[in-house]
Amino acid sequence: MTTPKSPEQSASLPLDKGGPEKDTPERKNFSPKPLVLGAVFGVLFGFLLQKGGVAKYHILIGTLLLEDFTVVKVMLTAIIVGSIGIFSLHALGLVKLHVKPTRYAANIIGGLLFGVGFALMGYCPGTGAAALGQGNLDAISAIIGLMIGSYLFAEVSGRLEMTVMKWGDRGKLMLPELVKVSLATFLMVWIPMLLIILVALDRFTLR
Amino acid sequence: MITMLRKTSWSPYVVGSLIGVLSWFSFATVDKPIGITTAFEYTAALISQAVSPETASTNPYYTAPEKSPKIDWEWMLVIGVFIGAFISSTLSGDRSTDDVPDLWRKRFGGSVSKRFAAAFIGGAVMMIGARLAQGCTSGHGISGAMQLAVSSWVFVVALFLSGVGTAFLLYGKKGTNHV
Numbered sequence: 001m002t003t004p005k006s007p008e009q010s011a012s013l014p015l016d017k018g019g020p021e022k023d024t025p026e027r028k029n030f031s032p033k034p035l036v037l038g039a040v041f042g043v044l045f046g047f048l049l050q051k052g053g054v055a056k057y058h059i060l061i062g063t064l065l066l067e068d069f070t071v072v073k074v075m076l077t078a079i080i081v082g083s084i085g086i087f088s089l090h091a092l093g094l095v096k097l098h099v100k101p102t103r104y105a106a107n108i109i110g111g112l113l114f115g116v117g118f119a120l121m122g123y124c125p126g127t128g129a130a131a132l133g134q135g136n137l138d139a140i141s142a143i144i145g146l147m148i149g150s151y152l153f154a155e156v157s158g159r160l161e162m163t164v165m166k167w168g169d170r171g172k173l174m175l176p177e178l179v180k181v182s183l184a185t186f187l188m189v190w191i192p193m194l195l196i197i198l199v200a201l202d203r204f205t206l207r
Numbered sequence: 208m209i210t211m212l213r214k215t216s217w218s219p220y221v222v223g224s225l226i227g228v229l230s231w232f233s234f235a236t237v238d239k240p241i242g243i244t245t246a247f248e249y250t251a252a253l254i255s256q257a258v259s260p261e262t263a264s265t266n267p268y269y270t271a272p273e274k275s276p277k278i279d280w281e282w283m284l285v286i287g288v289f290i291g292a293f294i295s296s297t298l299s300g301d302r303s304t305d306d307v308p309d310l311w312r313k314r315f316g317g318s319v320s321k322r323f324a325a326a327f328i329g330g331a332v333m334m335i336g337a338r339l340a341q342g343c344t345s346g347h348g349i350s351g352a353m354q355l356a357v358s359s360w361v362f363v364v365a366l367f368l369s370g371v372g373t374a375f376l377l378y379g380k381k382g383t384n385h386v
Contacts, residue, residue: 033237034237034239034279034280034283035278035279035280035283036283037233037236037237037280038237038279038280038281038282038283038284038287039283039284039286039287039290040287041229041232041233041241041284041287042283042284042285042286042287042288042289042290042291043287043288043290043291043294044225044229044287044291045226045229045241045284045287045288045291046287046288046289046290046291046292046293046294046295047291047292047294047295048217048222048225048226048229048291049222049288049291049292050291050292050295050296050301051214051216051217051222051295051299052216052217052219052222052223053216053219054222055292056303057308057309057310057311058308058309058310058386061310061374061378061386062310062386063370064367064370064371064373064374064375065371065374065375065378065382065383065386066371066383067383067386068386070219073219073220073223074219074222074223074226075223075344075348075349075352076223077219077220077222077223077224077226077227078223078224078226078227078230078349078353079227079349079352079353080223080227080353081223081224081226081227081228082226082227082230082231082349082350082353083227083353083354083355084227085227085228085230085231086230086231086234086353086354089231089234089235094235095231095234095235095238096234096238097354098234098238098239098240098350098354099351099354099355099356099358100341100342100346100347100351100356100358100359101341101358102356102357102358102361103358104361106339106340106341107340107358107361107362107365108361108362108365109336109339109340109365110335110336110337110338110339110340110341110362110365111336111340111361111362111363111364111365111366111369112336112365112366112368112369113332113333113335113336113339113369114332114333114336114337114340114343114362114365114366114369114370115336115365115366115367115368115369115370115371115372115373116329116332116333116336116369116370116373117328117329117330117331117332117333117334117335117336118329118333118344118366118370118373119329119369119370119373119374119376119377120325120326120328120329120332120333120373120377121325121326121329121330121333122308122311122326122329123326124243124333124343124344124345124348125243125244125247125285125333125334125337125343125344125345126243126285126288126343126344126345127344128330129243129285129288129289129292130288130289130291130292131292131303132289132292133288133289133290133291133292133293133295133296134292134293134295134296134301134302134303135296135302135303135304136303136305136308137306138306138307138308138322138323138326139326141322141323141324141326141327141330142326142327142329142330143247143330144327144330145326145327145328145329145330145331145333145334146244146247146251146330146331146333146334147247147250147251147254147330147334148251148327148330148331148334149330149331149332149333149334149335149337149338150247150248150250150251150252150334150338151251151254151255152331152335153334153335153338153339154248154251154252154255154338157338160339164339165339170357172356173356173357173358174354174355174356174357175355175356175357175360176355177357178357183355186355190355
């Protein structure tokens, strides 16, 4: 999905954050490559989610009840490994970044609603698909709910674009820009900090 | 190798690292982050187009060229997640056969309709939130967070706060004993 063009903010970082995608000839002609790779990455992702136990109701709710930190450990590790790789590849010019625009009101309200839904449903969209794959039939009802939610959102999206989506719109903002330091400096503090949190979680939690 | 694949669960650090590596490849090969919600959005749009083409064609949300719903990478990704979890749980025998999760049963009883209703309402509320914030636990929580997107970190903090609040409202302090 492409994100709407956002006003260019002060270029404190010379980063290409993946602007609006161009209609290159490859994009116009049908290519099966993304479909095949989508299926391959999906199978691997689903396999990993199931092996990690993060498609299980009691583990996901256990996270929200602050009893089980498996999900936090998986996510933090993925973020650390992912960050190191993505920014290295980006420095080498091998990948483009895909930063979603920051719209404070929409991000906060969306996050709050998402959290309420998460606690009720017990899965998130990805782990819901994985939960269905491992045999949890309540995920069917959850997935139908997701689609109804999408329909309802589309019905009111016009009005939201004019209001909530405009509040606190900062474009494709990244954390280093927020604290006004260079990307390299930020990563040198950020990655060790996440690692310390991860080690602390490992030492002080049982699950 | 096969004994590894047959294990019920892997260390969260191994799983997390491999998901991180998977994201490198998805950026490098298809130039897209791993995200899940778009597929559900497209499916809902395709169904609504099929059911009522007139309303869908007048809704700018569906007619914008970059948003036109289609079977694409995102869609294959979700189908893949389903298949991947099926393979993993079949290899290890870690299949769930209950309609109602145990933890839910201990708190709210064994009624299937009650559990399905909660999952349905939860799903709808979740998706409205995900579309508003333009991402979910995968798109923002993993892919966006690793790119240091402010939008993603704001979203994750907000979802965690309201998720914890709602879970404690649903399960109470006592619920934590059953996890």
